[in-house]
Structures are given as structure tokens and as C-alpha cells.
Amino acid sequence: MTKLWGGRFAGGPAEALEMLNASITFDMRLAPYDLLASRAHARVLHRAGLLDDAELDKMLTALTELGEAVASGGFEVSIADEDVHTALERGLVERLGPLGGKLRAGRSRNDQIATDLRLYCRDHARGLAADLIDLIDALVAQAGAHVDAPVPGMTHLQHAQPVTFGHQLLAHVQPLLRDLERLRDWDRRAAVSPLGSGALAGSSLPLDPAAVAAELGFDSCAANSMDGVADRDFAAELLFVAATVGIHLSRLGEEVVLWSSSEFGWIELDDAYATGSSIMPQKKNPDIAELARGKSGRLVGNLTALLVTLKSLPLTYNKDLQEDKEPVFDSLDNLALLLPAVTGMIRTMKVNTDVMADSAPRGFSLATEIADWLVRRGVPFRDAHEVTGAVVAHCGKLGIELDEISDSDLAGISEHLTPQVREVLSVEGALAGRTTPGSTGPTAVRSQLAVVGTALAEWRVWADTKVVPL
CATH class of the missing domain: 1.20.200.10 (Fumarase/aspartase (Central domain))
Structure with a gap:
């Protein structure tokens, strides 16, 4: 009987129960950790006077040997072992006889x-x-x-800003x-x-959970x-x-x-x-x-x-x-x-x-640059947004991009749209202007890279x- 709970039972479990109840098919990967905890528990039992020096030495040696057998595949398990704890106790008892059963004192599965x-x-x-x-x-x-390779930035999977x-x-x-x-x-x-x-x-039993915790790295x-x-x-x-x-x-x-x-x-x-x-x-x-x-x-x-x-x-x-x-x-x-x-x-x-x-400026992705340019010249953003929308609509009708609109058409849309607006109608200019922390400009990106590298x-x-x- 390898079960850890068989004392009060007159017969073994039904096959259906045994198959359902077993976790040995997946929890044997915990064996190295179970053995590590077992060594710590053995030392606690020794300090509590429940294992003498010779018994502790034998116990630790057997646990090491069992760990080597598990790692090499030399220790075989079956459904009858039920779980990793039962299997390893069986292996310990096979090596130590009744002494192996002492390790169960003061702990439970x-x-x-x-x-x-x-x-x-x-x-x-x-x-x-x-x-x-x-x-x-x-x-x-x-x-x-x-760092400075332009690409379309998107929202809703639509071109938004470079x-x-x-x-x-x-x-x-x-x-x-x-x-x-x-x-x-x-x-x-x-x-x-x-x-x-x-x-x-x-x-x-006079155990020391704090000492065990420290030994196990907790x-x-x-x-x-x-x-x-x-x-x-x-x-x-x-x-x-x-x-x-x-x-x-x-x-x-x-x-x-x-x-x-x-x-x-x-x-x-x-x-x-x-x-x-x-x-x-x-x-x-x-x-x-x-x-x-x-x-x-x-x-x-x-x-x-x-x-x-x-x-x-x-x-x-x-x-x-x-x-x-x-x-x-x-x-x-x-x-x-x-x-x-x-x-x-x-x-x-x-x-x-x-x-x-090539695709970065498409889809009128520089429109926000026009609105921001107008804001820097004192135009309320609400008005700048409307003016820029009119520029986009005009370009859409003509089938051209923003940087292709004529000076006369710009002036016809708004008196604020002077030829100087072309300063921002380039991807390079749009990116260079993004200098605040966390933004997309090359300088800001290099700062991000430095921070991430340190982290x-x-x-x-x-x-x-x-x-x-x-």
C-alpha cells in the first residue's frame, strides 16, 4: 500500500476513483521542489529532536539520491502513486525503510x-x-x-499623424x-x-516554520x-x-x-x-x-x-x-x-x-500640423480645427495631398493660411516638432531608448x- 491515507480503509480504491483522483501524471514536475522542502523539513525535525544526527544524515543522503534518480528518469512512478508526494515518500521508504516514514511528521500533503x-x-x-x-x-x-524612420501613426486603423x-x-x-x-x-x-x-x-510538534521559510528562500x-x-x-x-x-x-x-x-x-x-x-x-x-x-x-x-x-x-x-x-x-x-x-x-x-x-503623409496625416500652426499664431483651436477641416475637404475634392494645395487656394479658405504654413507640411518637420517627453520626435525617442536601456x-x-x- 503506497497511499498516504490508507489506515482506516479495508480495501483499495476503485479503478475509476484511482484514475480520477491521481495527479501523478502532471505533478511530478514538482518533484525537485518537493525534495527541496523535504530536506528543509528534515532539518527542522532534527532541531526539534525528532531525528538524531545519524538519522538526519541518512535522510538527507537518501533525498539527494532520490532526486538524482528522478532527474535521470531512473525513478519510475505509476497511477498507484497518486501524486508526487506519495511517489517520493515511497522512494524514500524504499531507500531507508521505516526511517523514511518519519519525514511525514508535522506536515501534510x-x-x-x-x-x-x-x-x-x-x-x-x-x-x-x-x-x-x-x-x-x-x-x-x-x-x-x-529612431527617425517615418511611418503613418493610426487611430481606428486610419492614418492619423506621422x-x-x-x-x-x-x-x-x-x-x-x-x-x-x-x-x-x-x-x-x-x-x-x-x-x-x-x-x-x-x-x-516543536517545529520552526520561519526557519523553513528562510531556508526555502521565502x-x-x-x-x-x-x-x-x-x-x-x-x-x-x-x-x-x-x-x-x-x-x-x-x-x-x-x-x-x-x-x-x-x-x-x-x-x-x-x-x-x-x-x-x-x-x-x-x-x-x-x-x-x-x-x-x-x-x-x-x-x-x-x-x-x-x-x-x-x-x-x-x-x-x-x-x-x-x-x-x-x-x-x-x-x-x-x-x-x-x-x-x-x-x-x-x-x-x-x-x-x-x-x-512614402505612406507616412498619406491620408492627410499632416492636417493636425496646420491646426497647431494656426494656434501658434493666435487662432483659437476651435477655429483652427474648422479651417483645417476645410483645407482637407478641398484637397479631397481635388484628389491632392495637403502639401500640393496652391497658395491661392489656401488664402481663399482662410486669411490666416499664409504661404508660411508650408513650413509644417512635411513629415520631417512634423516629427522634428514633437520634442516633449514621450512624444514621437527622434530626440524624444532617443531619450526613451536611454531610459529603457537603463531599466x-x-x-x-x-x-x-x-x-x-x-
Whole structure:
């Protein structure tokens, strides 16, 4: 009997129950974290006088050997093991005999799984951060190469005002930086150890949850044992961050799909980061960008699934919480696949600056420059807006762009429209005039790049800092 709960049962579980109840098929990835917590727990039992020196040495040696067997694939598990905790206790008892059973004192699978999942999440969140930093770095590199490359800025997917491509790329950097901030803020709340909470009531044994927490890289131990085993806020919050990352990748992916289309022609994807068609030889498909859109739905779905699972659960542990791990694993796994692919796509894409520059002034995108020019000469913006609208309407009737209108036509629309207005009827002039912090002018974009570069250096330090002492 390998079950940890078989004492009062006269017979084994039905096959249907065993298949439904088992989580061993997906939670064995928590084994390194479970073994890490087991070593910390063994040392606490030793300090409490529940293991002597020789027993502790044997226990730690056996746990190390078991970890090596798990890592090498030499330790086999089955549905009969039920979960990672049961499997590893079996492996320990196989190596130590009755001594292996002493490790269960003062802890429960309830606080074990809550601890294991927190350790896993904290460890993998740093990997997620590192992948985000790589993507930001790729966007920054492309932005730096196109600081003054003009491109149509759009609202409602209609030409609005000229911007620089560097500015537009950096607009995708900012939400990713916020995602990094969310991860760091999340980690502060996740750095609480549930180990020592037991099944729900703590333990009557003289244990030291604070010491265990410190050894496992946590900032503190659970303030309430019932909450310690019931809390899955950390998992839901991490899934929210993952879903938000997915939304940001989806938005970037949609723009790449548009930019690479024949209608836009702003970029060409590298052959290594695009696919073809099985029937149309000319096709180059932006599959990575499309998968970025598609995966976002999956990431949002994982968050929704966990929140619905947690809704109205009574304290403390309920078997419903077996459903907490797969959404977390799935979201982190998919981002680990997606982010490097998106990064490679961005880093290697070829930007067609001539195409972008040619389209930048189209659609009367310099109209706001006329209105601002009038404002600088004392015309109320309400009136300037009306005058500029009349200029646009006139050019539309003639089928010309704003810079092609004659001086006489300008004067006929408004006495304020002197020939000097042509100073602002160029994309270069429009961009050069955007000098305020955060705006699209080349000088302002270079300032953005400098700030982001400093931030990235700091974020790399944070992402590389090991918080789980594996």
C-alpha cells in the first residue's frame, strides 16, 4: 500500500476513483521542489529532536539520491502513486525503510503542495522575466535602428499623424515593462511559505516554520495555517500576469500581421520565422504572430478556469485544488515556447523604410500640423480645427495631398493660411516638432531608448537573481 491515507480503509480504491483522483501524471514536475522542502523539513525535525544526527544524515543522503534518480528518469512512478508526494515518500521508504516514514511528521500533503507550487511559480517567474527582457531587447534594437524612420501613426486603423517607427516599437516595450513590474510585485506576495501549516491547524510538534521559510528562500511563513493551505491567490495572480503578457503579445502579433501584409508592406519576416502554404508557393505566412494572438485566448482561459475553481470554495483544502496546477503549468509552458519565437521574429524582421516613408503623409496625416500652426499664431483651436477641416475637404475634392494645395487656394479658405504654413507640411518637420517627453520626435525617442536601456540592465539583475535554492 503506497497511499498516504490508507489506515482506516479495508480495501483499495476503485479503478475509476484511482484514475480520477491521481495527479501523478502532471505533478511530478514538482518533484525537485518537493525534495527541496523535504530536506528543509528534515532539518527542522532534527532541531526539534525528532531525528538524531545519524538519522538526519541518512535522510538527507537518501533525498539527494532520490532526486538524482528522478532527474535521470531512473525513478519510475505509476497511477498507484497518486501524486508526487506519495511517489517520493515511497522512494524514500524504499531507500531507508521505516526511517523514511518519519519525514511525514508535522506536515501534510496540504501544506506540501501549497509550498511546492509556490516554489515552482517563483522559480519559473524569473524565467518568464528573462524571456520578456529578451523580447524587449529585440524591440529596443529595432527601435534604435529606426529612431527617425517615418511611418503613418493610426487611430481606428486610419492614418492619423506621422510617427517614427522607433516610437511605435517602443510603444510595445512599455506594456512589457509593466509586466515585469507585475512579476516583481507578485513575487513579493508569493514569498510566503505555507510549510508548517499542516493539514489546516499547524502542528503540536516543536517545529520552526520561519526557519523553513528562510531556508526555502521565502520572506516569511504563513500568518494563518488555514489560509496557508487554502490560499491560491498567488497562482491566480501569476496567471493574470501571464494572461496580460498574452494580451500584449497578441497586440504586437496583430500589428506584425498587418505590417507584413501586401497592403502595408512595412516589414518582411525572415524565412526562419515564417511559414509557407501547401498549395500557394508564393505565400510567406506570419504564423508566429498569429499564434501570439491565438495563445492569448488560452492564457486568458487558464486564468478563468482557476478563478472559477476557487470561487466559493470553503476553507481549507478541498480536492478541487488539484485543478490549480495544470493551468499554471500550461500558461508558463506556452509562454516559454512563444516568447523566444516572437523575439526571434522581431529581431530578424527587415524593415522597409522607403515604403513606410512614402505612406507616412498619406491620408492627410499632416492636417493636425496646420491646426497647431494656426494656434501658434493666435487662432483659437476651435477655429483652427474648422479651417483645417476645410483645407482637407478641398484637397479631397481635388484628389491632392495637403502639401500640393496652391497658395491661392489656401488664402481663399482662410486669411490666416499664409504661404508660411508650408513650413509644417512635411513629415520631417512634423516629427522634428514633437520634442516633449514621450512624444514621437527622434530626440524624444532617443531619450526613451536611454531610459529603457537603463531599466533593462536593472531588470536583468533581478531576473538572474536565484530565489529558490535548488
